[in-house]
Amino acid sequence: MFTIWGRLNSHNVKKVVWATVEAGLEWERHDIGGQFGYTPEYLAMNPNRLVPTIQDGDFTLWESNAILRYIADQHARHLWSGDTQTRAKADRWMDWQFQFADAQREAFLQMVRVPEGERDKAKVEKGAQATSAMMAILEETLASQEWLSGKDFGIADIPMGTYTHTWLTLGLDRIETPHVRAWYEKLKLRPGFKYVTIPLT
Ligand SMILES: N[C@@H](CCC(=O)N[C@@H](CS)C(=O)NCC(=O)O)C(=O)O
DSSP states (O other): OEEEESOTTSHHHHHHHHHHHHTTOOEEEEOOSGGGOOOHHHHHHOTTSOSOEEEETTEEEESHHHHHHHHHHHHOGGGSOSSHHHHHHHHHHHHHHHHHHHHHHHHHHHHHHSOGGGOOHHHHHHHHHHHHHHHHHHHHHHHHOSBTTBSSOOTTHHHHHHHHHHHHHSOOOOOOOHHHHHHHHHHTTSTTGGGTTSOOO
16 A cells, blocks of 8 residues: 555655556555644655655655656656656756745735735735746747656656646746646646645645
8 A cells, every 4th residue: 555644635655646646556645734633653754844755665764856766767667757967857847946946935825824905015916026036947848848847747747736736826927838828727737636626724
């Protein structure tokens, strides 16, 4: 059994659940972190006091994108290109996603956690500008290739796919990105994407 530890209102947990579904694994998930708190047993597996963590038999791993790479390597090779250079170009979007998460974080917290009249408009505007600037790069990429993973959907589409859902639905001012939108519409059809749409509050 493949076990996922982490509350489902977390971007990083959603990514892992989506990848697990894509890999066709039999899985279970336990709520932990955030409003659910932590147990000593969990902290023994992951001392960072963060989610997610997975257990695959007696193998334990934390760091969401490392988990995605592990899932593809161990269980779903079709989600990674066999060509090293194609794979490296795909892989970089997984690291890039953490920069995007940083750019979006403050605006996200304002929009999701703070009542409308009390929001710090400067933080929202700063996040809107920073994320639009990054999305312009994704837009240019997706104008000339169908997936971030290359010519086929793969594991590298999952991290930015998850964050793009938030970006498109958060209500921030944003640039027009027709190619990102077209890619997102295809992602919505993937098995496992439904977990991405679970509210983050
Ligand atoms: N780089 C880590 C970041 C993990 C992380 O920041 N997780 C957040 C949720 S998205 C968290 O655990 N926050 C504290 C909590 O939920 O208790 C990863 O990708 O796994």
